[in-house]
Amino acid sequence: MAILSRTFDRLTLPGKxxxxxxxxxxxxxxxxxxxxxVAGPVVLSFLGDNLPLVRFVVxxxxxxxxxxxxxxxxxxxxMKVIALMNLRYGPDRVGPYGSLxxxxxxxxxxxKEDFTPTGVDPIVFTxxxxxxxxxxxxxxLVLPFAPGxxxxxxxxxxxxxxxxxGLGVVGLLMAGWSSFxxxxxxxxxxxxAQVVSYEIPLxxxxxxxxxLSGSLSLNQITLDQSGSFLDWYVFRQPLAFVIFFIxxxxxxxxxxxxxxxxxxxxxxxxxxxxxGMRFGFFFFAEYVNVFIxxxxxxxxxxxxxxxxxxxxxxxxxxxHADLAGMGxxxxxxxxxxxxxxxxxxxxxFYLLNSQVKLWQALIIGFVLFNVVAVGALLGFAxxxxxxxxxxxxxxxxxxxxxFTFVWMRGTLPRVRIDQLMGFAWKWLLPASLLNLFVTxxxxxxxxxxx
Amino acid sequence: xxFVPGLGLAKGMALTLWRFFQPKVTNLYxxxxxxxxxxxxxxxxxxxxxxxxxxCETCFQCAQACPIECIDMxxxxxxxxxxxxxxxxxxxxxxREESALRRSGRTVPDPVYGHFHEIxxxxxxxxxxxxxxxxxxxxxILGAVQDAYGFVPVAALKRISQTTGAWYAMLYGTATFxxxxxxxxxxxxxxxxxxxxDVAFLGALDRALSGHGSDASESxxxx
Numbered sequence: 260m261a262i263l264s265r266t267f268d269r270l271t272l273p274g275k276x277x278x279x280x281x282x283x284x285x286x287x288x289x290x291x292x293x294x295x296x297v298a299g300p301v302v303l304s305f306l307g308d309n310l311p312l313v314r315f316v317v318x319x320x321x322x323x324x325x326x327x328x329x330x331x332x333x334x335x336x337x338m339k340v341i342a343l344m345n346l347r348y349g350p351d352r353v354g355p356y357g358s359l360x361x362x363x364x365x366x367x368x369x370x371k372e373d374f375t376p377t378g379v380d381p382i383v384f385t386x387x388x389x390x391x392x393x394x395x396x397x398x399x400l401v402l403p404f405a406p407g408x409x410x411x412x413x414x415x416x417x418x419x420x421x422x423x424x425g426l427g428v429v430g431l432l433m434a435g436w437s438s439f440x441x442x443x444x445x446x447x448x449x450x451x452a453q454v455v456s457y458e459i460p461l462x463x464x465x466x467x468x469x470x471l472s473g474s475l476s477l478n479q480i481t482l483d484q485s486g487s488f489l490d491w492y493v494f495r496q497p498l499a500f501v502i503f504f505i506x507x508x509x510x511x512x513x514x515x516x517x518x519x520x521x522x523x524x525x526x527x528x529x530x531x532x533x534x535g536m537r538f539g540f541f542f543f544a545e546y547v548n549v550f551i552x553x554x555x556x557x558x559x560x561x562x563x564x565x566x567x568x569x570x571x572x573x574x575x576x577x578x579h580a581d582l583a584g585m586g587x588x589x590x591x592x593x594x595x596x597x598x599x600x601x602x603x604x605x606x607x608f609y610l611l612n613s614q615v616k617l618w619q620a621l622i623i624g625f626v627l628f629n630v631v632a633v634g635a636l637l638g639f640a641x642x643x644x645x646x647x648x649x650x651x652x653x654x655x656x657x658x659x660x661x662f663t664f665v666w667m668r669g670t671l672p673r674v675r676i677d678q679l680m681g682f683a684w685k686w687l688l689p690a691s692l693l694n695l696f697v698t699x700x701x702x703x704x705x706x707x708x709x
Numbered sequence: 710x711x712f713v714p715g716l717g718l719a720k721g722m723a724l725t726l727w728r729f730f731q732p733k734v735t736n737l738y739x740x741x742x743x744x745x746x747x748x749x750x751x752x753x754x755x756x757x758x759x760x761x762x763x764x765c766e767t768c769f770q771c772a773q774a775c776p777i778e779c780i781d782m783x784x785x786x787x788x789x790x791x792x793x794x795x796x797x798x799x800x801x802x803x804x805r806e807e808s809a810l811r812r813s814g815r816t817v818p819d820p821v822y823g824h825f826h827e828i829x830x831x832x833x834x835x836x837x838x839x840x841x842x843x844x845x846x847x848x849x850i851l852g853a854v855q856d857a858y859g860f861v862p863v864a865a866l867k868r869i870s871q872t873t874g875a876w877y878a879m880l881y882g883t884a885t886f887x888x889x890x891x892x893x894x895x896x897x898x899x900x901x902x903x904x905x906x907d908v909a910f911l912g913a914l915d916r917a918l919s920g921h922g923s924d925a926s927e928s929x930x931x932x
Contacts, residue, residue, distance in 0.1 A: 344725045346734045670725040671718065 318410035322399045327365075330546040334361035336658075337546075337665045344669040368539035376439065376532050383437035388533070388540035390430030395547040398423040402554045403478045405564045405649030416477040417469065420555065421462055424510060427544070428454045431529050434541070438532040446528020449518050449676060453509055456680055457516075460687035461506035464499040467698040468492050468559050477555075481563030488567035493560040498694045500560045502687055507556060509679070511548040513664050515671040516679060553660035554653070561656050564649030601628045769795050773878040795881070832857040833865045837872055844873040847883060851890055860891040 270278060306313050335350070335358055342349025350357025375381060398420055400410035413419050428451055435447015471492065472480045484490050493500045509516035518528075530541045557563060585592070605624020608615050615623075640647045674682070736743055756764045765782075772780040772795045782795050836853040840846040850873075854865050861884050870877040884892045 340729070343733070344728045346728055346731060348733050348735045348737070666722065666725060666729075670721045 315411065319400065322410055323396055326396055326399065326543065326547045326550075329550050330543045331361040331365065333546040333549055333661055333665075334364065334542075336661065337668065340662065340665045341669040344666070365539065368542070369536055371535040373535035373537060378439035379532065380437040380439075383433050384532075385537070387430050387434035387437060387529075388537045388544075390433060391427050391544045392430075392540045392547075394423050394427035394430060395544045395551060397426075398551050399547070399554075401477055402551065403481050403558060403563055404554075404653050405646035408646045408650060409478055412476055412478045414479075415475045417465060417475045417480075420477070421458065425454070425458060427548070430544075434533070435529040438529065440532050443529050443531045446531070450512065450529065452676075453512075453516065453518055453679060456683040457506045457509040457687070460502050460683060460691040461510060463688070463691035463695055464496075464502040464506065465559060466695050467496050467499045470695075470698050470702055471495060477558050477563075481558050481565065484562040485565045487569060488562065491560060491562040491565075496560065496694070496698065498690060499698075500556075502691045502694065503559070504556060506683075506687060507552040508664070508667070509683070511552045511664070512545065513549065514668040515674050517673060518676055518679060549661055549664050550657065553657045553664065556660050557653060557656040564653040566648070566652050597628060597632075600631070601625050604628055604631070769878055773876065778877075795878070828858070828862050828864050830864060830868050833868050837869065842872050844875040847873070847875060847880070848887075851884055851887075855890050863892070866892070 267275065267278065338360065339349040339357065350360040353359040353363050375384060401413050401416040401419055403409040403412075431450040431454075432447045435443045435445070435450070438444070468480060469475055472483045474480060474483070480492075484492060512518075530538055533541060601621065601624040603624070604627040605620040605622075608623050609617055609620035637647075641651070767782065769782070772778075772782060780795070833854055836850055836857065839853075840850055847869075850869060851861060854861050854869075858865065866877065866880050866884060869875065870880050881892070884890045
């Protein structure tokens, strides 16, 4: 034992690391292999027996994790797009074109002190951001991203969606009430009044779509819009789309209906007393809400993951790769192709430019190889898997609407609270009722003619 | 004019979208240095030497060269004998330190910087008409002004400079050089006199205290 410890002491630092980590990995690998061999079939059969539960847990985890990059992306988009509309450049320091600035913001928020002011109701104060954030994430669970790619295909998906949307208000109200601050309370009450008012035209405008589709499941509604873009419900329910878009803007507390925050009037409203990651959760929830509202607009009115024009069947290419049939050739290809491509891509730089050294050329080749490989992989996935195509279409359309929300924020001034309420009750509600009436009448007439 | 609902919204949205694609106006400073005009001299600043003395010698070269005549200064000459100044008397400081303060952008709280009384320049104009605004007749003009007013007012110097085209610095130098010319007699240029509002206030105070003191305010105003 003494010999061992003396030998270890004489090692250099890398040696110490290697001689610690490698045996540890060996032991862990052996243990893991043994565990898989022994318990694998049992666990697999257990998971197989509870497949819906497993699916739910996996979907919830993925959705929860997905919100973080989504929020980062939308925050960056908002900073950059509004800056460009103000004739500024916006963030351009961290990362390429400043794209990592929102990540830095997230880290900053994490590192800040989580401060609880005197006089707040600590339990409600602590749970309010959680409620707001979880309401957003739970809404995301029923959104169909691609054929077969959704958290749960609830047959009352739309109802669930609006119920969860209403739950977010509870969180805002909790935050406003527990903050022990009259501006926060004002913000919370405003948000309650606003969201409850706009919930009605929002829901009523969607009923027309539900009547046409005959289903409350978002997946089914998306499926009903397959075909060309003329089958999208926006062309059959244009008024409903306009009402829905306006009401959804108010639901997501976005400009011009961002009275809940209204920085210039009630100093960020319900979030005044929040700091650190609790404030971060409100912030995240807001941007996730933007994504959700945009995604719901796409799913309901713009065909969800359906492409605007059907890909001609004659052009359909299904790449056929018989990986198993290659046998040992597959291993050889994996060993030979990457270095060969790296050298092949890097050599032109080395040979044509005397300034570039060999190792620099090899690095360039490596980067280019990665670009090519990722592109090839994505192309292969796009051609092979239906859901990749659907996901790309869905995200493309969704981010188009996110851009519209940001664009609106860069353009429109905030409305007054009386204008807001008057617009909801005097214009949107009658219009949505009219739309519902006309839709129902048209359906009855068409049915009777048939 | 528009009766189409939402047209204003559409116009605004179109404007911001157009802005989105327009070239940006931000100066990318550390990467791209600012485009400074070749005649830009930066901020005017008075420097102190290692003994804490102002490095300004009150030579007026900067004021003379200033294309927009924005420099006012006052001070004593290098041997500390004569008070010299440049610019209208309500704007210069009598001491270098205060002058430096003025140029640093701060106002100097001193009663000597009160407004001076406007004088009647008809006599100056008549003299100038007589010599046809000829700057070569400058000594004659200045002598006539001295005879007309009993001294050479700064306002008259300014008027002469404006109408003859002679540089104010040259004019000032000429007027201060000759013994028979007295530039800017302090008792009539009004430097140090209390402002009219103060006079009125003090007069009212005197009247209130004495019951009938209109004479007091008169004497105060004259003094």
